[in-house]
Structure formats: structure tokens, C-alpha cells
Amino acid sequence: MPHQVALTVSAPIKPGATADMKRLLEEMSAAGACNPVIPFARLRATHFARLQVVDGTSGADTLLLMLDCDAPGDEQLRDFVNVAGAGLDQVFGRCEGYPATPATPDQRLRYLRSRMRGSEVVYVHHVGRSLQQIQREEQLRQAIRHFLDDTNDLAGQSAIEARATIQAFVDSQRDLAWARSEAPAPGWRFRLTEGARKFGIPAALLLLAPVVIPAAVIAFLALRLQEIRAPEVDVEVDRERLRAIRDTEDYGIQNAITTVAAVKPGRFWRLTAPVFTAAAAYSTRHVFTRGSLAGLRTVHFARLMELNDGRMMFTSYYDGSLESYMDDFVDLVAWVLNTGFGNQEGYPTTRWLFWEGANQERGFKAFLRGHQIPTHVWYSAYPKLSAANVDNNAEIRAGLYGDLDPDEVQAWLRLL
């Protein structure tokens, strides 16, 4: 099974075309996953997608197309061009450098490729779980659940007997034949390079310890000095603007968020920005890869990206409301946020980076809300499933035929 890739196409919008662009995106958003411009629901291996306008500070406004999809990325880009067809002309036709419309499929693909850029930090809820796997495992759970709803035979059975009955049911279903094998892991080449990176970076740091440790000590002391000197900056929260954004949220169990914030002013923050980014990139890429962000199981995909003008853009798809998303960070894993956002303007003051910061409820909420911008169009391939549901489904599939002891069998039955 493939790993996941974060694709971004970034295109400057032609002068004066932003309002029209936003109107078009609004129509697409209202029409949903099957909208006639880009019917996202037909994408084969894209988990989440979005189209996003970011107003420029001095230069042009930017249109961003962001896909979180299964590797190989280029295949999904081609799929996207194919699904979007002439709709792509409608959207990107308002951007600089787009060929004369109607463009040919080749021209469209070439344009998107030419505008590709990377993301500094990428979080994937569970690395290696493909869209097909997620969809199939939900199909499996529903099939088993309906079978259980319709049968009364299980009432007197032991756990082991009950599991055998369920196995026999799945055996009898031809369209569930795939469930008899384990979910495939990402390709060996991917695992090899990720493994090399995961251990190589700490190893390199260790080798460079004589340099790295004194540098880190100096950096932390300098950081502490910044923290002590830093004035508390209140982020201006424009209630009308926020209310308009809020009106686009909470239609289902999942939400999308976008924030844009500048890095704190001053030489210290400018110099250390790459370190912040690298640390966040390492932990999301190599530590939080198996279904949780330091214990939180509510985020499907998230990214941190440096915009052309140096501001940092954060995007995420998460379960529940913004209020609950923020509360999780405030109450449970403030330190994770501190390390990712602590150098952004308006962030509540941290203490030695890991302490305070996000656990200052009002300051943190004002920071996030104050920097929130609308997510114009976004799409989820599994809008009714929470990340916890997706994990649970994977466990159902994993335990269906495995060797389990009686306690494990009982635990497995509880997943259903």
C-alpha cells in the first residue's frame, strides 16, 4: 500500500480576478463534493482536497490547490486533471501564466506541475493507510454490523464462537475476500528511506554533539530571554469576520481550518525559524505516524507551509468543532503546539518553549481565531468517519483472522 503525499499547487491570481475567483469557489463549495466544476468525489486516491485563496500582503493574491493523497503523487495529479477537465480552466484560468482556454489536458497537467511546491511540515494521521483501505474497512465493518443486527444466534455464544460465526459470514461474502489478507504496508523503498531519515538525523546530531549541544544551550538561553522580554500581544479578533467563517463550519463531524500568521519580528526568530520547522517536520514525519498526535486522535491531515511572503500557513482537517480542537490543545498537548507555533506572532508567551503557551486558554484561542482565514473549498473522501472510527475499522480488519488469545478475542468483539 502506498504512503501518503502532500501536493500543493500555488498560482498567483491575475490582478483584479480575486473577487471572481472567490465567487466561483463559493459556488463550488455550496454544490459540494459532486460540484460540476471539479467533482472531487470522483478522485480515486485523494483523501482530502482544498482550493484556497490567500490574500497577498504586498504582491498578488494566491490560489492554492492542496491534495492529501496516496503515492505516487504524479498519478493523483493526473487523476485530478482528468476529473476536473475543463473545470480546471475555469479555476486556474484566472491565474497568471495559465494557457489560453480551453487548454488541452496536457497543458493543464503541465501547468499544475510547473506550479508545484512543497510543504514544510506534513502530518498524516496514519502513514500508509490508503484511501482504498479506509473505504474497504468501513465496508467490512458495516457488513459485519448488519449481519450482527440481523442475527440472534450469537446471544448464547462464547467470544470464540462468536468470532468464528463472524469469520464464517465474512468468508461467505465474495466482495469481502480482500479482508482475508493483512493490510499491506507501504513499499520497502519508502520504509527504507524513512527509516534512514528517522535514525540518521538523530545519529548525525549525536555525532555533532560537541557543536550541537552548546549551540542548543545558547539557543535555549536566547529563547528564554526572548520569552521574558516579549510583550504580551493581544491578537485582534474581528467578531464579524469570525462569525462569517463560523457560518461555514460544523456541517458534519469533520472540519477544515486555515490560519496565516507572520513569524515573530526580530533576528532571533528569523534565525531560528528553520529550526522550528525542522523539529516539527521531524516529529510529525517520524514520531506521530501511527494514528495519534501525541495522544490526540482527532486530526486526519495537517500541514505547515511557508508562504511566498514569509508568513506561515497552517491547514488541517480534524474531527469535531474548532472549540473542541482548540480545547484539546489547551488541555492536553499544549507543548506540541508550542513547538510548532511558538515562533508565530501573537502566540501566547511560552516558558522554555515547552511550558505555558497554548495552555493559556484565552490567549491561545485568540491567536488561532485571530489568524484564521476562510477555507474556500474543501473535500473529504470519508466525511462521516472520525479518525478514531478509521482506526477502529483497521483494528477490526487486523484482528478478524489473526491469532488471538481469548482475552484478545473479547477485546476484538468490542470493536464491532
Added chain:
Amino acid sequence: MAPTLEVHDMQGLIARGYRDLRAACYVLLAVADPNLARSWLADTIAEVTTAVSRPEGDALNIAFTRSGLEQLGLPADSVSRFSPEFVEGMTTLHRQRILGDIDESAPERWVWGGPETPRIDLVLMLFASDYAALDGLRDRHASRFAASGLQEVRTLETNEDLDGLEHFGFRDGVSQPTIEGLRFTDRPENTLKAGEFILGYENAYGVSGEPIPAPLADAGDLGRNGTYVVFRQLEQDVLRFWRATADVAQEVYGASDRATQVRVAAKMVGRWPSGAPLVRAPHEDIPAFAGVNDFAYHDEDRHGLACPMGAHVRRANPRDSLDPQPGSEQSVAAANHHRIIRRGREYGVGLPEPVRHGEQAPSPEHQGERGLYFIALNADIARQFEFVQHMWVNNPTFIGLYDEPDPLVGPGVNTFTVQAQPVARRSERMPRFVSVRGGAYFFMPGIQALRQLAHGATARS
């Protein structure tokens, strides 16, 4: 160290539900003449029940909507300093989604507080030891409304005769948070900072919030000793509820006798009719456990075999069951950031048990609407009431469930799972039993703030 609470400046409903004042009504009023209304308020302040001691004979409390504050002449830059939820009101499109106020519960169909009904500026809450006394109290106030520039929009009458039960037949209001330093002490995990419920005090995060400036210079903080009041009229369809329990009983347990129906209903609620929690009384009602409230879910029933994961009380206050470390102090603390004080009362004629269970036909006096005036107090409507309603009660994926909102009060419920061995049983036949008929967010000011609001009159005249 608990702060000293200025109980003389707080309205009494914060400290007490006045349970021994069995009769109550809520008079919804609109301001017709601001000047007269301010003088009325100035005259009435002396009658407002404070939190100092238990009231004898009767009690009176007052709370305002945003338009009420505006009518009294509070300038826009003061009004805008109240919380966004209060300023925007209960019926924005976004709130309709998160509160579940859609379909039958849509504000367009409300009998008060909706877009189609007259504006509500304030609520006068009256309590008395019996209905004769309440009538006297109400008449005395009502006779002054016209001359006081007030217009009675609607009076919400309560019903005292349900013996501490709500209309479905369950004891209600067992679990309440205790305010630190207010009246009595409680287990630490149920004792919350005053600022969680009363403005102007330190909350769970150690901050006391921004003051709301009064229009007059040096007049202090209008928010101080006040609280936000969530008021909702919730109609209960009692017959539909008990009919549905019969269907679910058949599906889940293969029997639909009355005992099994009660068992299913208890599984939906999470407590037995007596109030005994299923966590402690898993198999049958144990009336001796009626007031038991010192239990934990993850610790005692982590798989929901006694109290289903989706049961109403387990959602409304998950106690120790939140991720990422259920069972930990951190989990309890996180859940405690979303508590509310409940001060609701029932309305409408109660149905006798045989009628509830379909053993006796309802008679003409059983006609009409019945339900609960849900009244909740909190300091942060978004973090407390709205969060509970949206993320726990209405959330179809609460605590790992699939497509399953609250079985008792959720909107358009269809699935209810009863965890069991060897496998969980499910019902997909759950209709909606509770619908919203009206509602508004109010602010219940402290006594000093009431004086400020009334003062506008003298300042202007």
C-alpha cells in the same frame, strides 16, 4: 486558597435551585419604554434574591438578553464586550447546527425566542412556596408592568407535581458541580473554580476574564458576579419515548415487557428511574443508590457493559473517560472544563405511570404539551453549554461511536448501541423524543450591575 465570593452581590439562582419553593414561573418581557423600565428596575432591585442565604417564602431573579441591555440604554461598545454567543444569540445558522436546532426544533417553529416571535428583552423568574403564593407574587408584579414600560410577551408556567422526576419518569438534576468557596465542600473532582460559573473570578485556567466596562466612569465591571443563563424550552414526547423503548427492548433483549422497557430506558439515560447510576446498579434499580454521584466511567465500566458508551449521562458529563488518557486526573480536569449548573424545572401535566406505559389510555386532562424548561448557568457559553451540546450530546462519533447521537435528546437519532457480551446489540429505530420550542441566551447581572443598568435613567433624566 478559595477566593472570597461576594454573595451579597450575586443573584441567588447561582447558589441555589430553590427546590423548596415548589412553584415557579418565568415571565418573558419586552421593554416598551426604556425610561420607565429603568425606574422599574431601580425599584425592583431591593426584591432581587441574592446568594447570601436561602430565601424564605419567595424568590425573584432577573436576567437580560442582548436586546434587553440595549433597550435599557447600555451603549454598543459595552454590549459588544459581552461574550459573542450572548451577543449573537441562540438562533444563528451556525448555532442551529451545533445545538441540533433543526427540523422540528428549528427556531422558525419556536413559540418564543425565534425569528418569527416577538422580541424578548428580559426574564423575570418568580419562585414561591406554593401556587397560591406564586399567583399573588406574579399579580403584584404584573400589575406594575404597564406603568413600568414593560410588555409581557409570554409567561412560562411550571409544574410542581412530578415528585422530583422529569416527564419520562426519571430523577433529574442529580449531578451538579460544586462552586469552590460558595456554600459547601465536595469531592475535589466535582469542585470547580468560581470563575467557571461567575464572571469576575478565577476560572479553571487561572484567569478571571476581561471586565465589561460600565458606561459611567469608574462604575466598575458590569460582568462581575454575573452569569450567563441558557434557557431552552424542551418539549418531551413521553408516549413516543415509552413506545420506542418497547421496540428497542424487543430488538436488543428479545422481550418487551415493562421491566425490559424500563431497563432499555435506563440504558438510554444511564441512570435508573430512581436516579441510581447504571455503573453502580448494572442489573436493576437500587433506590438506595438514588443520589450516588461519586463514580467514574473508565475506572468502573470502561467498556460500557453497565452504562452504554452513548448513554445520555455518560455524554453529558464523561467524567474520566476522555482521551488521550482516560482514567487519569488530566481526563477528569479536561471534562470539568465543560460543566454547567442546571436549574431547570418541568412544565405541563405529568402522565401517570400506567399511561406512560400504554396500559391506560390518556384522558382529556393529559392533553397538551409537556417538557422541561432547561436552564443552565455558565461563564463561557461556547466552552461549556455549547461544547457539551455539540461535542458530547449531539456528536455522532462521541468517544469512538459511529453515527450515533444522544439516544434521549439528540436530533433525529437513529442508532443506539448497547455494549454487551459477546457482541454489542444495536437498535436503529430511535425517533426524536425531545424538541426545542423556544430559547434564548440571557445574562444575569450582579446586584451592583443591576444598579448600573437602572442608573442609566437618572443619568439621562
